[in-house]
Amino acid sequence: MRDADIERKPPWRRQVFPYVLILPGLIYIAVTTLVPLVYSFWTSLTFNRATSTQPPHFSGVQNYVDVLTDSSFWNAVRVTAIYTGATVAAEMILGTAIALLLIKLTRGRKLVRLLLIIPFSVPPVVIGLMYLLIMDRSYGILNYLLSLVNIGPVSWLSSPEIAIWSVIGVDLWQWTPFVIISAVAALESMPGDVIDAASIDGASSMQMVRWVVLPLIKPVLLVVALTRALTSLKVFDVIFVLTNGGPGSATETLSYMVYVDAFQRFDFGRGAAVSWLLILIAMVVAIPMVRSVLRSDVA
Amino acid sequence: MKQTHSTMGTFRKSAAALCMCAATTFAVSTPAQAKDGQINVMLFAGPIASFTQQNLPAFEKESGIKVNLTIIGGEVINTKTSTELLGSGTSFDVISIRGDSMPFYGTKGVLADLTPYLKNTKLTPADYDLKSVPDALMNFYRWDNKQVGMPWQVASYVTYYRKDLLEAAGLTHPPKTAAEYRDYAQKLNAPPKVYGTGLTMQKSHNLTSEYFQWLSTFGGGVIDSHGKVILDSPEARQALEYYVSLRKFAPEDVTNWAYERLTTALSQGEVAMAVQWTDTAAVMLEPKHSKVAGKMAFAAAPVAKMPAAVIGGWGLNIPESSHNKEDAFKFITWATGPVMSRKVADLGGTPFRTSLLRDKNLSVKFPWFNAQADAEEVAVPRPRTPAWPAIDDAMSTILSRVVTGRLSVDEGVTRMAAAAKKQIGN
Known part of the structure; x- marks a missing residue:
């Protein structure tokens, strides 16, 4: 339709027309996103345990009360917080620092960038299996390398104290390259005249990074941090393959708990309740970050 | 503006990579309804x-x-x-x-x-x-x-044992009782070359099954014939104490070993014995994959109070x-x-x-x-209750905490019984 055709229509039709255009998309989103969300919320308000002889029935907030008074939920919150906090902080610092070094490369930057895509393009299950071998106490290459300098062997995945840090380490390997690539892209898009002006004003390298570069790439870093925080909150596959949530509950995250409740114990009501609590936690984390992103965009 | 587009392009590519990763994970398709024939x-x-x-x-x-x-x-x-x-x-x-x-x-x-x-x-x-x-x-x-x-x-659970190591240690027959099994494990334990026993203590149904094997031969169970939970019985306590005590003669990382890892340990000569499912036995005989071909032998699972072999x-x-x-x-x-x-x-x-x-x-x-035929004569099925998948999972979490020293045996049996009662509703 040409612009002139639209302009000839009465004002109310001109206002409605855009909504008509996006209606199929809205319906699609409603069906594929909202309907399952509403259904899962309804499920969270029911007693729906497949191992029970009782048929599913409405139970109000009982699942939420059960979950919130269960120490395993709070353990999962703690593990998820450690996992998300450690991975996001370490990946952002490491990724940005490496990007600042990488941007100085005059040759081979494209090749490095290409290689950096590999870790986060590999399916997490494959990464889990790979690290299961790498971190094996007896046959793993990690302990072999440490043995060359008389360290270890270390029980990477079987010690409750170490296992969570091992899983975090795998996440760093997989996702730091994503931060690097994003930060490099942001650095490359910085206006050159600002950098030149700072140089002329006599800013040192550290001052340049602190007061010029980081503020300029902040919007991109915030979006990356938000993406990483949300994917870390949902981590499941790598833990499923590496530790099954163990030893004990040492690596049991909220997402893993949802899987256990819904698909191991067949308590769909409880699983849905935990997943809604996870959504709430994700919102608590995401909203301030989204606000920061929007504020930095406006700025 | 061009540079901004390039940044957005990188983001789009990254997002596409993310979506690809998410889509390929655990994707197992369901076929369409089969036609006649x-x-x-x-x-x-x-x-x-x-x-x-x-x-x-x-x-x-x-x-x-x-x-x-x-x-x-x-x-x-x-x-x-x-x-x-x-x-x-x-x-x-x-x-x-x-x-x-x-x-x-x-x-x-x-x-x-x-x-x-x-x-x-x-x-x-x-x-x-x-x-x-x-x-x-x-x-x-x-x-x-x-x-x-x-x-x-x-x-079924049977005993896998290295006959060459037993002979070298002057042990003339495979371990017949639980006490003998632990003694043998202690005698054969010579780390890091070889450990006395392998175990599957990773938090999974492997852990529950292995404990259930010992629980059954110690005369215990999960539920009695009336459906009452008996996971905190004296027999259950004894079985768990015994099971945890075996860890001293096993590699340190058995707390993350499942069935496949134990099979590797047995076939690579890392452990001298294990009470393990029979369906990995063939691997031991393959000289291409096994360092213990011709050295591994099999016997009925050790007996504590009554012969039992968990069937799976x-x-x-x-x-x-x-x-x-x-x-x-x-x-x-x-x-x-x-x-x-x-x-x-x-x-x-x-x-x-x-x-x-x-x-x-x-x-x-x-x-x-x-050994499999003998096991079928004393076969013990897992608890015959619809709640078993949920009990199995709850038990594996608690057992995993016990074997890693996060919970005592007493706390472990009490919590397992409570978890099972919650699932069964008694």
Whole structure:
């Protein structure tokens, strides 16, 4: 339709027309996103345990009360917080620092960038299996390398104290390259005249990074941090393959708990309740970050 | 502006990579409803599934039934099975399901009763030889007086032991009792070269099953004949104390070992003994993959108070929603029939028919067959309650905390009993 055709229509039709255009998309989103969300919320308000002889029935907030008074939920919150906090902080610092070094490369930057895509393009299950071998106490290459300098062997995945840090380490390997690539892209898009002006004003390298570069790439870093925080909150596959949530509950995250409740114990009501609590936690984390992103965009 | 576009492009590419990763994870497709003359079959990955796949053309030619085969491994098949069967109906006509889940799926009424098919002489071949299938196994796949599945891939706990190491240590016979097993483990424990025993203490159903083996021989159980939870009985406490005590003679990282890792440890000579499922025994005999070929021997599981061998494995089941039940049943009688069982046994797959397990030629060639046959005589199924999957998982979490020293044995049995009571509702 040409612009002139639209302009000839009465004002109310001109206002409605855009909504008509996006209606199929809205319906699609409603069906594929909202309907399952509403259904899962309804499920969270029911007693729906497949191992029970009782048929599913409405139970109000009982699942939420059960979950919130269960120490395993709070353990999962703690593990998820450690996992998300450690991975996001370490990946952002490491990724940005490496990007600042990488941007100085005059040759081979494209090749490095290409290689950096590999870790986060590999399916997490494959990464889990790979690290299961790498971190094996007896046959793993990690302990072999440490043995060359008389360290270890270390029980990477079987010690409750170490296992969570091992899983975090795998996440760093997989996702730091994503931060690097994003930060490099942001650095490359910085206006050159600002950098030149700072140089002329006599800013040192550290001052340049602190007061010029980081503020300029902040919007991109915030979006990356938000993406990483949300994917870390949902981590499941790598833990499923590496530790099954163990030893004990040492690596049991909220997402893993949802899987256990819904698909191991067949308590769909409880699983849905935990997943809604996870959504709430994700919102608590995401909203301030989204606000920061929007504020930095406006700025 | 151009630079901004380049940044956005990088983001888009990254997002696309993310979506690809998410989409490929655990993606196991469900086939469309099979047409007439076709069936959809989902099997648990393993040597017997591969062997069944290799022999499929012969079945298809003989029966005229086209089989669309899906093979899935590990825990994924359990999740897939539950979503298929507990949803709005599956397009699979035959599914292999873990035997200990029969009460759960049986109660849900999602599995077809095979009794009428077994009684129908047109559908069950005359030479099917049901008599050579032990009652314990048939009962394992029975629920509420319905035969909801047929045994296909079976395994029991038996003792794997290195006869060369036992001889070198002056031990003249395999460990017969639990006390002897621990003594042997202590004597054979010479880390880092070899450890006394291997264990499967990773938080998973492997851990629960292994503990359940010791629990059964110590005279304990999960529920009694009245359905009352007895996981905190003195026998349960004794069994758990004993089980935890074995860890001293095992590699430090057994707290993250599952079934596959124990198989590697046994075949690579990392551990001298283990009480392990029979279905990995064939691996020990393969000189290509095993450093202990010719050195590994098998015996009945050690006895504490009463002989017991936990029975496990996978059956073949027909979903109630299948539109091709008769064809599906023909597939089952072929896959579990005497001819295929014999072929499986000739290759070292553990058969479930007593006639094959007690075959003298076969038991010389495959030395665990006798131990398996003995085990079937004292077979103990996992608790016959629909709540078992939930209890199994709750137990594995608590046991994992006990074996890593996060909980005492007393706290462990108390919490396991409480968790089981919550699931059963007593």
